[in-house]
Amino acid sequence: MALSVNTNVGAMAALQSLTATNRSLETTQSRITTGLNVASTKDDSAKFTVAQTLRGDLGKLSAVTSSLNNAKSVTDTAIAGAEQVSDLINQMKAKALEASDAGLDQDSRDAIAKDLTALKEQVNTIIDGSDFNGTNILKNDPADATNDQIVSALQSIASGSSALTVSNQGYTSLSETALGDATNTGTLTWVKTGGNDIDLSDSSGGGGDTGAQKATDFGAALDTFFSKVQDSLSTLGAASRKIEGQLSFNSKLTDVVTSGIGNLVDADLAKESAKLQALQVQQQLGVQALSIANQAPQTILSLFR
Structure with missing residues (x-):
């Protein structure tokens, strides 16, 4: 050279x-x-494009999980309220049975009526307070069902997938039917006319209900209320389990997608x-x-x- x-x-x-x-x-x-082995499309266009699509799916899964967590919180709050209402109704049933004893003197029956009134107020307070982030599926509007709140949550990122819903349980209406309106009623024999106190005194005039009979009628109404609350608890429990199952699936799916992205670009x-x-x-x-x-x-x- x-x-x-x-x-x-x-x-x-x-x-x-x-x-x-x-x-x-x-x-x-x-x-x-x-x-990253593939940090940009210049490294490998095919893998980068697939990874970006999967990252988008991760974002959607995060939104679904957030929606389900909110629905679970609302449902669990309703369950806590319904369980407490169920306990209070049991207490009221016991007192109503005690007051239905025909041999009980009126003063004792009046004292029981005061206890029942206090328990009724507590039931309504719990129904009104079973609220999470502005959503209460125990409380309803007896005059207009369109105002009733429900739970609706995303449950999948699949196109066309249906929402997960939990209906309003209508405890306000159930309470009014069994216990009388929270503020004012005279339609029930065990509720004082023009007030919301429970009245177990003998009615004036011939043929009027005795205090014992009022207590018996009240106990029957409580039994019906209790039965519907139990049905509601079953519905809410099933809904909560369904939400938990969907959350578990989404968590596993998120892990699988994350792993798939790692296999492509890490x-x-x-x-x-x-x-x-x-x-x-x-x-x-x-x-x-x-x-x-x-x-x-x-x-x-x-x-x-």
């Missing part, structure tokens, strides 16, 4: 090799820094670490080779001495 100061073929070859090594080193360092850091060591050695050798090649034209000077 001719000696030339204009064209140093060895230096050009060494420079090309060093440039390639530096590019590989830059790529490896980027993978180690980001932890870097093998052990492999990249070993590659980094090799490239660093290659870089040092490339620099030395270029240095040697650059010294080649110096030998031409010896020909002119």
Whole structure:
């Protein structure tokens, strides 16, 4: 090969090799820094596109999980309220049975009536207070069902999937039917006309209900109320279990999708670490080779001495 100061073929070859090594080193360092084998569409368009689609699915799953968690909180709040109402009705049933004893004196029956009135007020307070984030599925509007609140939640990211719903349980109406209106009623024989207190006194006039009979009628109404509350508890319990099952499925699906994204784009850091060591050695050798090649034209000077 001719000696030339204009064209140093060895230096050009060494420079090309060093440039390639530096590019590989830059790529490896980027993978180690980001932890990604495919960080952009320039690395691998097909894998990057699929990964982006899956990342979008993860965002949707997060929204579904948030919706289900809210529905679970509302439903569990309603369950807590319904269970407490059920306990209070049991207490009222026991007192109503006690008051139905015909041999009980009126003063004792009046004292029981005061206890029943207090328990009634507590029932209505619990119904009104079973609210989570502005949603109460125990309380309803007896005059207009369109005002009744329900629970509706996303349950899947699949196109056209139906919403998960829990209907309003209508406890306000159930309470009014069994216990009388929370504020004012005179339609029930055990509720004082023009008030909301429970009245177990003997009615005036012939043929009027006795206090014992009022207590018996009241107990029957409580039995009906209790039965409907039990049905409601079954409905709410089933809904809560369904929500929990859907949350569990979404959690597992999220893990699977996350794992799938990792399989597509995550870097093998052990492999990249070993590659980094090799490239660093290659870089040092490339620099030395270029240095040697650059010294080649110096030998031409010896020909002119």
